[in-house]
Amino acid sequence: MLVAIINPASGHRQASFFFDHHLRPLLPAINHVFTTTAQGDAENFIHHLPDAPLTIVLLSGDGTLHEIINALPHRNISFVLVPCGTANALYASLFPPAGLDKIEYKLQSVRAFLANAAPVHISLASASIAATSSLASVVVSTALHANILHHSESLRRSHPGIERFKIAAEQNSTKWYRARARILPVPGDRVQIYDPKSSAFIPHPDASPDLELDGPFAYFLSTVNVDRLEPHFRISPLARIIAPPPSTCDIIVLRPLRDPQINDDSDDARKTYVEKVWQVLGAAYQNGTHVNFTYETTTGEIQVNGDGPVVIEYFRAGGWEWFPDPQDEDAHLVCADGAVHRISPGERAACIIDQTPHTFSVYGPV
Numbered sequence: 001m002l003v004a005i006i007n008p009a010s011g012h013r014q015a016s017f018f019f020d021h022h023l024r025p026l027l028p029a030i031n032h033v034f035t036t037t038a039q040g041d042a043e044n045f046i047h048h049l050p051d052a053p054l055t056i057v058l059l060s061g062d063g064t065l066h067e068i069i070n071a072l073p074h075r076n077i078s079f080v081l082v083p084c085g086t087a088n089a090l091y092a093s094l095f096p097p098a099g100l101d102k103i104e105y106k107l108q109s110v111r112a113f114l115a116n117a118a119p120v121h122i123s124l125a126s127a128s129i130a131a132t133s134s135l136a137s138v139v140v141s142t143a144l145h146a147n148i149l150h151h152s153e154s155l156r157r158s159h160p161g162i163e164r165f166k167i168a169a170e171q172n173s174t175k176w177y178r179a180r181a182r183i184l185p186v187p188g189d190r191v192q193i194y195d196p197k198s199s200a201f202i203p204h205p206d207a208s209p210d211l212e213l214d215g216p217f218a219y220f221l222s223t224v225n226v227d228r229l230e231p232h233f234r235i236s237p238l239a240r241i242i243a244p245p246p247s248t249c250d251i252i253v254l255r256p257l258r259d260p261q262i263n264d265d266s267d268d269a270r271k272t273y274v275e276k277v278w279q280v281l282g283a284a285y286q287n288g289t290h291v292n293f294t295y296e297t298t299t300g301e302i303q304v305n306g307d308g309p310v311v312i313e314y315f316r317a318g319g320w321e322w323f324p325d326p327q328d329e330d331a332h333l334v335c336a337d338g339a340v341h342r343i344s345p346g347e348r349a350a351c352i353i354d355q356t357p358h359t360f361s362v363y364g365p366v
């Protein structure tokens with residue numbers, strides 16, 4: 001069965017217009033077209049369809065996809081993605097911006113479906129906090145990214161585009177997050193870390209097979225299926241450059257105390273380090289060059305492919321656990337595909353890749 005689901009509230013609110021003008025003529029065989037009126041509508045609509053393999057043409061962003069996957073984890077669904085949301089991370093990773101005209105750019109997953117391409121099985125991260133768990137097809141994060149998502153939601157009306165993420169990043173840039181993390185091994189192997197000198201992932205020398213990390217953290221983010229969170233924000237570029245082993249995520253970690261210039265966790269140190277946080281995030285917008293950043297060993301200046309320690313710890317792993325310091329409220333936020341959850345006092349968050357079998361797939365490049 002072929003259906004279309006339109007979230008008219010996503011992104012710049014153009015999804016209905018786009019469907020009527022550019023999609024309907026391409027999909028004469030469509031069985032149902034459903035426009036949501038609120039969160040939860042897509043789930044209700046699918047519940048009332050026969051329990052058979054389903055192809056959904058989804059005009060939304062990553063959030064509506066996240067809602068469907070979580071509400072109906074046992075359904076057999078192939079998604080045809082039409083990027084109408086704010087960030088469209090999964091779509092932009094499958095189809096990086098490449099100079100196509102604006103309309104044709106958005107029709108690439110539709111074209112793959114119409115060409116009878118085989119849909120690609122996606123990985124899912126299970127993010128759990130105490131007894132609740134959530135499935136993510138793009139990102140699970142804590143620290144700065146989770147706080148950006150938390151604060152940006154209140155800016156959605158005034159700033160419907162990706163600029164709201166930049167405003168929220170500025171509001172949060174001096175924060176560090178006190179926590180301890182455990183990085184879980186690649187299945188059957190150890191935790192791996194990217195080594196810019198050899199341009200390869202290598203087994204982490206301290207992993208046995210998992211790895212303990214002490215905070216404070218500025219940034220802690222994991223991705224599956226994607227190398228970017230916006231069309232030009234390529235935060236985990238190696239996901240597309242060095243093929244990941246099955247059931248793994250890429251984890252990007254920034255720990256300020258690794259900087260030779262930073263000696264303690266003080267207000268002054270946090271202010272000094274802001275510039276480096278911006279350098280790293282700025283480089284993610286420059287095609288992901290932050291993965292090759294190193295510190296100059298005495299001054300702490302950021303260099304590219306120097307001899308000092310890496311700035312970003314870029315791990316490849318089977319998942320992670322996060323134990324926030326009970327005194328640090330902001331370290332208790334976890335983002336799963338844009339939805340923000342709070343870790344209760346005394347609890348921890350965990351993220352494990354492909355823990356639950358499922359039959360979700362997407363139409364990617366032919």
Ligand SMILES: Nc1ncnc2c1ncn2[C@@H]1O[C@H](COP(=O)(O)OP(=O)(O)OP(=O)(O)O)[C@@H](O)[C@H]1O
Pocket residue numbers: 007008009010011012036037038039040041060061062063064065067084085086087088089338
């Ligand atoms: N008609 C609606 N009105 C308001 N919210 C809706 C409606 N339909 C769905 N939603 C909810 O809107 C939220 C955001 O949707 P979506 O992710 O598609 O857009 P976005 O946030 O602009 O894009 P992205 O996730 O790519 O940044 C989802 O949580 C979804 O459940």
